[in-house]
Amino acid sequence: MVLDCKQLFDIPGERVAIDCLLDLSDYELFSGKPFAEPVQIKGIAENRAGIVSLSMNCSFRLSLLCDRCLDAFERQFSYDFSHVLVQSLHSEDDEYDYIVVEDxxxxxxxxxxxxxxxxxxxxxxxxxxxxxxxxxxGVNRNTETCECLKKQVDPRLEKLGELLK
Ligand SMILES: [Zn+2]
Ligand SMILES: [Zn+2]
Incomplete structure (x- = not known):
């Protein structure tokens, strides 16, 4: 969604509610396409005494593969973001704190x-x-047990075990 900010910048007190969906089903991330459902974006952009700010919540579910056991799982995410919107920057130092809205x-x-x-x-x-x-x-150690790691006793501990006998 493209937000027309002209009135927001021009009129103190102006508020625009944001409620939209962002389709990222083709977006590649974590060597897959994890956004099975659209991201829900809800928020508000408002001009308070000449300062235009944007606050939004993004919520979505990702289909992921576990980095450790490679099992597929889904997880719900919800993040709040806020930004100050400006039409232009006054100095380069401000670049990271403000979002410049061109045109x-x-x-x-x-x-x-x-x-x-x-x-x-x-x-x-x-x-x-x-x-x-x-x-x-290679078994998934969350669901299966194997003896492999038990057999590999640290040789130093083995020595110690002999001494204690
Ligand atoms: Zn796992
Ligand atoms: Zn094993």
Whole structure:
């Protein structure tokens, strides 16, 4: 969605409600296309005493593969973002704090996508304590048990065990 910000910039007190869907079903991320459903964007853009701000919530569900055990899982995400919108910058230092809206047209989809990419975790785990795959036989250690790692006793501990006998 492209938001026309002309009135927002011109009229103090002006408010625009945002409620739209962003289709990212073709977007590639984490070596797949995880956005099975559109991202729901809800928010408000308003001019308060001449300062135009945008607050939005992006909620969506991702179909992911666990980085440790490679199992498929889905997770719901919900992020709040806010920005100050300006028509131009006064100094280059401000670049990171403000969103410059060129020609009064703000591409909300682009902004939401870059916000989401910055907010997403770097690692995707099916659960906090995922045990992953056995490096020896490859079973999923969350659902199966194997003896591989038990057999590999640290040789130093083995020595210690002998001494204690
Ligand atoms: Zn896992
Ligand atoms: Zn094993």
């Amino acid at each position: 009064n047209m703000l591409d909300l989809d682009d902004l939401a996508l870059s916000d989401i990419l910055l907010a997403l975790p770097v690692k995707n785990l099916c659960k906090e304590d995922c045990k992953g795959l056995c490096p020896v036989c």
